[in-house]
Amino acid sequence: MFIKEYISKDFPCFSLTDSIESARDTLEAFGYSHIFIKKSHHFYGALAEDFLYEEEGTLKDLEHQIERFAILEDNNIMDSIRLFYTFNANIIPVINKNEKYLGYISCEDIFQDLSKYPLFSESGAILTIETPARKYSMTEIANIVESNNSKFYGAFISHMSEDVIQDLLDKEIDLFFTFGGDGTIVNSLTFIENLEIPIVGVNTGRLGFLASFTKEEAFNELDSILKDDVKTSRRSVIEVISPEMEDFFPYALNDVTISRKETTSMITVDSYINNEFLNVFWGDGVIVSTPTGSTAYSLSCGGPIISPNNENFVITPIAPHNLNVRPLVVNDKVEIKFKVESRVPQYSLSLDSRLIHIETDKEIIIKKADFQILLVQPNNLSFYETIRQKLLWGKDKRN
Secondary structure, three states, rough: EEHHOEEEOOEEEEEEEOOOHHHHHHHHHHOOEEEEEOOOEEEEEEEEEEHHHHHOOHHHHHHHOEEOOOOEEOOOHHHHHHHHHHHOOEEEEOOOOOOOEEEEEEOOOHHHHHHHOOOHEEEEOOOOOEEEEOOOOOOHHHHHHHHOOOOOOOOOOOOOOOEEEOOOOOOOOOOEEEEEHHHHHHHHHHHHHHOOOOOEEEEEEOOOOOOOOHHHHHHHHHHHOOOEEEEEEEEEEEEEEOHHHHOOOOEOOOOOEOOOOOOOOOOEEEOOOOOEEEEEEEEEEEEEEEEEEHHHHHOOOEEEEEOOOOOOEEEEEEEOOOOOHHHHHEEEOEEEEEEOOOOOEEEEEEEEEEEEEEEOOOOOOEEEEEEEEEEEEEOOOHHHHHHHHHHOOOEEEOO
């Protein structure tokens, strides 16, 4: 159910220099609600159909009507439903972490796929439960339904507050199972938040540093998992503090990345540790990763691998102008502050796979969150064995 599985590539992404007429003709041929626009080879935004009939000229004349919305290729298709609704769209652009346009997903394709699931395809009734938070668990609610000779197909949260969860699900659950790759586990942070519910990661992806169980192992060791006869690895979480993030989930399990937006020029990132000046990073950006994230984006940019029981952050520059600027390991009890200067008014800030754009005059502070993520692992699992296998150490035939 990942977005990358549903991408279509037959709808073009226009440039601001293209004519409104050509964009209008393309939109009429496809029957979609929006066209997509790129700028400097990066995705720029979307333009609703109605604006294409207001005037002639080039799309540059309609730049002030462009809306900024897109979805990352690693997101879940459930994330797209909010965008379809919010922007009254029947098509959503898909981008990667570097904001390159990859294609699109259509409302028809997504809902056609969802209709195959029993939650939507089976006949039955929708039961809405309004319950005080933490009074009922999913197991108890499912037992109530099934003890009355009914089948339980699924649940979703329709409203949540600190006092009441109007749903079939509250957060008092013992285990949280994920089926997918490491990205699925990383995204589970947005559901579990600070509840520290242990996560059982079943790896159906490719690499899988975090998803510790294969499908076969998950079934074979299910009794041990349910009896808590397994070990739990506690992983630190990053918190980002910024006035720009009031409505944005401010936590990341892997890493927080500052990167340039809509420019090929370098950005300048001033960095401070506990208000003491550290360095000015000239380049494409900076990554701050946890030990968990040290095998992700930071590693591909030359950062070190850190075992998960260490209490550290890694500050890794992205394509630094000065080659003597190297990754730095710091204690995770510090506060790291960044100030960004750029030729454009915004820069990109990604927290794991979620992206937000921040005004360059706004500082951000990064620190360790006051909660952790708990990963369930087999008793015989070794971190060093894992990286040896996943990174193919010792597999070089020349050895």
